[in-house]
Amino acid sequence: MISIDHLTKQFDTTVAVKNLSLDIQPGEVFGLIGPDGAGKTTTLRVISTAMNPTTGRVSVSGIDTGRDPEAVKQIIGYMPQRFALYPDLTVIENLNFFADVFGSPRAQRAELTERLLRFAHLTEFQARLARNLSGGMQKKLALAATLMHRPRVLLLDEPTTGVDPVSRREFWDLLTEIHLEGVTIVITTPYLDEAERCTRVGLMYRGELIACDTPGKLRAEIGAVVLEAQSAQALAARRAMEASEGVLTVSTHGDLLRLLVDRAERQAALEAAWRAAGIDVQNVRVVKPRLEDAFVLLLTDDGRRRTEKENSVIGRPSSVEK
Amino acid sequence: MDSNPISLFTENLTKHFDHFTAVDNVSLAVHRGEIYGLLGPNGAGKTTTIRMLLGLLSPTSGRGAVLGFDIVKEAEEIRKRVGYVSQKFSLYSDLTVAENFNFYGGVYGITRQTLALRRAEILRLVGLDGQDDTRVANLAGGSRQRLALACALSHQPEFLFLDEPTAGVDPLSRRALWDLIYDLAARGTSILVTTHYMDEAENCHRLAFIYQGRLVAEGTPHEMKEQAMAAQVVEIDCDNVDAALAALRAASQDAPPGHLFDEVALYGSLIHAIGAHAAEHIPRAREILEAKGVSVSSAEPIVPSLEDVFIARLRSIDSTNH
Numbered sequence: 001m002i003s004i005d006h007l008t009k010q011f012d013t014t015v016a017v018k019n020l021s022l023d024i025q026p027g028e029v030f031g032l033i034g035p036d037g038a039g040k041t042t043t044l045r046v047i048s049t050a051m052n053p054t055t056g057r058v059s060v061s062g063i064d065t066g067r068d069p070e071a072v073k074q075i076i077g078y079m080p081q082r083f084a085l086y087p088d089l090t091v092i093e094n095l096n097f098f099a100d101v102f103g104s105p106r107a108q109r110a111e112l113t114e115r116l117l118r119f120a121h122l123t124e125f126q127a128r129l130a131r132n133l134s135g136g137m138q139k140k141l142a143l144a145a146t147l148m149h150r151p152r153v154l155l156l157d158e159p160t161t162g163v164d165p166v167s168r169r170e171f172w173d174l175l176t177e178i179h180l181e182g183v184t185i186v187i188t189t190p191y192l193d194e195a196e197r198c199t200r201v202g203l204m205y206r207g208e209l210i211a212c213d214t215p216g217k218l219r220a221e222i223g224a225v226v227l228e229a230q231s232a233q234a235l236a237a238r239r240a241m242e243a244s245e246g247v248l249t250v251s252t253h254g255d256l257l258r259l260l261v262d263r264a265e266r267q268a269a270l271e272a273a274w275r276a277a278g279i280d281v282q283n284v285r286v287v288k289p290r291l292e293d294a295f296v297l298l299l300t301d302d303g304r305r306r307t308e309k310e311n312s313v314i315g316r317p318s319s320v321e322k
Numbered sequence: 323m324d325s326n327p328i329s330l331f332t333e334n335l336t337k338h339f340d341h342f343t344a345v346d347n348v349s350l351a352v353h354r355g356e357i358y359g360l361l362g363p364n365g366a367g368k369t370t371t372i373r374m375l376l377g378l379l380s381p382t383s384g385r386g387a388v389l390g391f392d393i394v395k396e397a398e399e400i401r402k403r404v405g406y407v408s409q410k411f412s413l414y415s416d417l418t419v420a421e422n423f424n425f426y427g428g429v430y431g432i433t434r435q436t437l438a439l440r441r442a443e444i445l446r447l448v449g450l451d452g453q454d455d456t457r458v459a460n461l462a463g464g465s466r467q468r469l470a471l472a473c474a475l476s477h478q479p480e481f482l483f484l485d486e487p488t489a490g491v492d493p494l495s496r497r498a499l500w501d502l503i504y505d506l507a508a509r510g511t512s513i514l515v516t517t518h519y520m521d522e523a524e525n526c527h528r529l530a531f532i533y534q535g536r537l538v539a540e541g542t543p544h545e546m547k548e549q550a551m552a553a554q555v556v557e558i559d560c561d562n563v564d565a566a567l568a569a570l571r572a573a574s575q576d577a578p579p580g581h582l583f584d585e586v587a588l589y590g591s592l593i594h595a596i597g598a599h600a601a602e603h604i605p606r607a608r609e610i611l612e613a614k615g616v617s618v619s620s621a622e623p624i625v626p627s628l629e630d631v632f633i634a635r636l637r638s639i640d641s642t643n644h
Contacts, residue, residue: 035464035495036465037464134363134364162490165633166636176564192590193590252525253524253525291590
């Protein structure tokens, strides 16, 4: 559905996207993740035809974005990070406005508007000014506006940033419905629990795609074992382990410790070390890796060195800058 | 922590806007060196509370003090001694990192000499060392947040207000930022933080849930999970989660109230089924899923996550309201 072929995008002296090649199949929910400045937003902007590639090509449904951007715009819906709703217009006025901008067919408009209002749970708020909607409702309205011309491809740039957990769940329920209707979705998100819901995830770093696979595979092939433990002195327990052999990363979440180690046998040595240091750590156990673990491992120095040495346990060999 | 002196308190703090009560009788206390998390959906009153504590907005009724200064009568004294990072902290995008830091330090009346000394240390602390001459326009979102924090630290505040400091920040930078928050707290800085990331909320020493302007629950993350939630959570690991989710939701809707699950939600790649007697319904859930051809690898009761608690709280308040 979307074909990216050796895409490079350069701004002045910064190379935002570097030689990116990626094919996204019809019906995928493709998640683009990566640290700030990795090139995710630029990639979406090029697909959306808002920007031209410096070199390389992008096509959507076989149409080249550079050669026929108007035709591409008919197919895609693009929701940027700061989607510009009109604060002084009501919900329904905003929808009608965007329908005009996107040239959605007038004949079916009333029916489509009604359907999208219902879909976004905004029917009872249709007369409310957009500025009086909560953050989560504004995002849902922006999504509805993006759908007014029935796009077959949806590009969403961090649609849930700054949205509370309840609204975030509701937003993803909407995306699931859209997905089930066969729309191809490309989404960027800083929430890795959201990335778990994607059919495939691409991890970008400094303009390059350094890993790309299903969440299940990325999790299964992290090349590390995840240990969890509880401690009232979690921070001390963490400091004591940071430089230990075989420990790749340690993080604390309240009284919970999460350690990535190179192999499960390390557990006994770790427990002994905590005991020797007089730190009470309980309930040490091996748990299932999360996408966040894969993310952290791929992006920390350790992870980078390891992946290079073993010539990558993840889809693509990494060629990260030193 | 409770034995430390109180650095902030409010007593029945209330704010009305026209006919709308944004903050409703909120009483809370933050001790020195404590990381206190304020959670709640968009529009719950978190930011309004912070604005009153900073003396930017005067309360309709109630009172409060920060570092011993009254929020109404001595707001000037408070602002001199606290740091504040808002959701939309204004950095000057045409200025460099160093220039922004110096500008904010200047506003707080710090001499150039002292600033030059502190700048190196603080920029290193927030992970922006070596970026002194980078223009803010060229910084990614997460780096801007860290610069905003650096600017708020230039006068070495005793109290730090962080309003969604990690919105849109990638997981690695979030960890780095939280390590920094821990360090500051360990040195005696008191911190009031709002966030929509429930895994971050786990990092707080104490939490308050705010909903519709009211403080509806307060405690340590542990207490919140143990006490604030009457319902049980069953975690289900299975394939084809979209179908599984739909099947469990449909069955729960068809069952008489309380006879299956009140809430079925996706949690990363796992399903959380929540209800007063959720654990008893595990065999029934397995039957439902197997009938749909979903293969279940595990289904077990778990300690609820803070996100489960958060959503259950809000749902129960909503259902008593209606």
